[in-house]
Every structure is written in C-alpha cells, then in structure tokens.
Amino acid sequence: MSLAPRAVLVHRTTEYEELVARHGTHGQAAFFLSSRGRDIEEVAERHRATRHALARVTAAIPLTWRQSRVERRDLDRFLFAPEDVVVVVGQDGLVANVAKYLAGQPVVGIDTDPGRNPGVLVRHRPADAEELLAAGTGEVEELTMVEAVADDTQRLVALNEIYLGAAGHQTARYRLGLDGDGGVAEAQASSGVLVGTGTGATGWIGSVRQERGGDGPRPPGPSERRLLWFVREAWPSPATGTSLVAGELTADSRLTLTVESERLVAFGDGVESDAVELTWGQRVTVGVCGERLRLVR
Template sequence: MKKVDQGKIVIVRNKTQLEELREQFNTIAQASFFIQQQRNNVQAKSGFLSKKQKKVWSENRARKKEDIGSWEMDDFKREQDNYDATLETVKNRAARFMKIKVLETAYLPSYLFSPSDIVIVVGQDGLVANTAKYARNIPIIAINPEPHRFDGILLPFTLQNFEMALQKAVSGKHQYKEVTMAEALLDDGQSLLAFNDLYIGVNSHISAKYQITYGGSTENQSSSGMIVSTGAGATGWMSSVFNMVKGVNQLFGESPQVTVPSLPWDTNRLLFTVREPFASKTAQAGIVSGFIEEGEELVIESMMPQNGVIFSDGIQSDYLRFNSGSIARIGLASQKAQLVV
C-alpha cells in the first residue's frame, strides 16, 4: 500500500502498572518481594485484624488471585504482555499507511502535533481525555487493548476493527464525534483545556479562597475548590458531588432523587459546582452551581497567597499557577476534540 508523504500517525501510549512498579522498585523481583512482604505483615500483626478477619482476608486473596485487577504480580504481567502485543500490532499495521511515531504520555504537553497528523491512542479512557487536550482538531482513534479489563467508554476500537477506521482517516473520509472542551484563560495569557473537567483550588486539602463572578453576581468564597465539567466529564468527577448531595438528602429525610444532568458530549454548555462552600462573616455560599452557556464566562479571582492551581482531567502535574491577584475566565473552548467512530 502506498504511504502518504505528509503527516504521520502518532501512537500515544501509557505506562502499565508493571512499568510503574519497575520504576519505583528498580526491578520486578523487588516489587514482587515488597508487595508480598506487606501482605505477610498484615497477616502477622496480631492487633490489626481479628482471627476471623485474617481468615476471610486470606480466603478472598486466594479466591481472587486469578481475577483481573487482583493486584497480583501475575495479573500485572498478563496486562503487560497483552499491552505489548497490542501496541506492536498497532505499530506494524499503522506503518503500512503512514510514518509512525510512538509518544509517551509524559511528553504530551510539550509535543507539537501537525494538522495533518492522525492520533492513535492505545490505553485507558483517561489517556484519550488527556491526549485530546493537545491533539486539537486532529482525528483520534482510540483502541481498547483489553476490552475484558477496561470499560472503554472512550475506546470504540479494538485490534479487530481499528484498521478500517485508520484507512478512512488517512483518506479523510472518517466519521467522528465532536466533544466540547472547557478552557481556563488567565489574565497573563496562559490557558488550559479540559476534555472532562477543570479543577480550580488549592493543591492540598486546605480551603481555597477566591472571588467568583457568575450571572451578574459576585461573592467571596472559601471552599474545597471548584469543578467545571464538560458533557463528556459529567458522569466522572462531577457525579461524585451529586452522589454526596444525594446521600446527605437521604440521611435527613429529603428526596434522594438528585442526579447529574444528562449532557451530550457536543453540548455547548458547561456545568460547574463549588465543593463544600463554607459560609462565614467573610465568605458566602450563594453561588454554588450553574451552567456556563456559549458566550458566557465564569470569572474567578484568586485570593490564595500560594499553592493555588488550575488543572484539568485529574492531571495535577500539568497545571496553571493560580495565586493571589490572578484572574481566570472559564468558558467553552473554541477547539473541539474529534473522536473517530
């Protein structure tokens, strides 16, 4: 098959659990020894578990040893073998169409994609979300390396069917689903996109302090930070906030029917909520949740002397500093992710 001269296929990969263990302990043998010793210590400590609890714990470990996600070394190795085989097959097949480049997740923030590139993601759902922020308006083919292990909500393809999608993407005849993204824009010109959600707050458990302006109202707040969610992310981190509200309502006899609004992935609106707002003489809790529509913005001024941050999609290592005096405008991003379907 004739190769296309322009552009390339960028294959984005993630570290497996086994690779992360190897980095932490230098060798797999040392990692295996440490994990086993920890489990032996749990069994040996007389005051930590009762005799009955120890028996149940041991029986559960033995029964689940062969299960997917068992946190046994054998399962880590199976995951590694499957991932390596999938990645190698994807590389070999993709090379028949265009030049390829394999990109580690850590290099995504600094990598410059070409508009003529095609992206193939091999990994979990979170890798798709993280990649989409940087591969702006570029087709993304997301492959689930182990459908029996990963839910794959954002991973419609497998080794069995991705090649047809790639062929269509190369010829420009692919179909795709547009996904609306959020954007945080600082007054100094820095910006950050989010596929699922933005977090605005402090990089620790202490209270975030800021001034918020929404819908013509402004107030000072002290809270556990804010979450701004896209349609794609509404069933993720944002759903945990609604679960909390539902549980509290149920405990005190109120209606537990509190659910996250169903938002299409391409909807031109964002949903925000303030986590645990604290009302005091200097902080209000009137602006707690709402929608940011197209053409609207949520304006936040930091009142945090240090450790204020804005990060997206749970990636805390890629963040914007948001300390006292910084102003952020939160709204819909002009770019949308293109997930090939």
C-alpha cells in the same frame, strides 16, 4: 505536494514496567507484590496485553503513512502536526491526557483491557485498527472541552473538568461571579470549584452531583456545548457566602473567579503536575472551549 498522514501512537508505561524499573528485576518485583498479597502474574498479563495491542496497531498502519510513538509523560514536549492521526492505545484517561495538546487532529481510542476500562473514549479493539486506518479514520464525534483563561494570558484546556482551588485542596478564598449577573460576585471560602463537560459528567463532576442528590441542571451530552459547575464544600461565614454553589454554562457564558489567597491553582483532568498558578488579585474565566476533540466513532 501534501505530506502523507502520520500515525502517532500514544501510550503509557505499564504498571509492570514501573515495578521492574523500581525494584530492578522481575523476581524482586514479584517478591514486593507477594509481600502485599498480590500476584505479579496479574500485572504481567495486563502488560503483555498492552504490548500485544501496540504491536497489532503498529502493524495496521498503512505502509504509505509515517509513524511516531509518544509516551504519556512526554506529551508536553511532543509536537503534533496538522496531518497527524492520533491513535491512543490504553485507557480512557489517556485520551483526556492528550486532548489538550491537539488542534483538530482525529483521535482513535484503542482499548487494551476490555471489561476493565469503561470504554467511553477508547471505543475500539486492537483488531479494528486496520479497518479504521485504511478507511481514513471514518466518522468522528466532536466532544466539548472546557478552558480556563487567566488575566496574564495563561490558558488551560481539559476534556473532562477543570479544578480551581488550593493546591492541596485546603480552603481557598476567592470571589465568584457569573456573566449576566450585573457584575455581582460572591466572596467564598471552599475546597475548590469544578467546571466539567458532558464527557466528565460520569467522573468527578458526576460524583459531586450524586452527592447532592442529583439536583440541578441535567448533565450535558459529550458533544453538547454546555458545562456544569460546582463549588465544593462552600463555608458560610460573616465574610463568605454560599448562594453561588452550582449551575451551568452555555457556549456564550463564563464563570469568573478572582483570587483572594496567596496561591491558587487550576488544573485539568486530574493532572496536578501541569497546573496554572494564580496569585492574589488575579482573575480567571472558565467556559466552553472553542476547540473540540475529534474522536473517531
């Protein structure tokens, strides 16, 4: 007999909760913010909206379903099951945070602060949860993700983009090559390499592309199996070049980076605390990920 679905509510600690935890009481937190020209009521109101959204979504879970709840900082220790329906209650970035831990489970994004969040990934309101879950989550859009695989089998997956470079964003030294270039690789010194998806094209990748006047390949759509890559601030010298600084990757192509520094890192979606560490001589390949995020429309 198959198990009933399990609704997994993913959320994060609110700014208000973090302030009270740090300062001990509401009054102390209010004093701290007022000394910096801010009103705690603004923060408290967002906290109340988030708690209300969580309560409403919880109440919308069908009675025959199992349910669980996980905070963002515990995602790397939570075991998702194949029959799970993941309900992200919060901001767009929270969907990106959970994406790399999934294996095809549908994701429902619930926006707790419409108008403040872009709503690219959290597309629904708390009031929509009952209808969405009763319908078995409905249609899904499969979003492309990016992966980096090191020669020691370390693997990193991200929904928006992967950064490869020095941990502190200082100068990184490496060799960069592309499949199909006859094995030719260019020695470079830069502040890192970004490889991003269509979902990430409105974020960090989009910012870099805008700084360069929007030249180069058009941004992919979120479901398109194509990536954009950029080298940040490549430095020309007698030993390093700048001929490979931007491009695109199709589903069958890969970008290869060989480390020529004591320590480089690769991290996804801005989460530097969950980085893959790379050392001198290691090789990492980056390309379209085989898994995709199944986001409920």
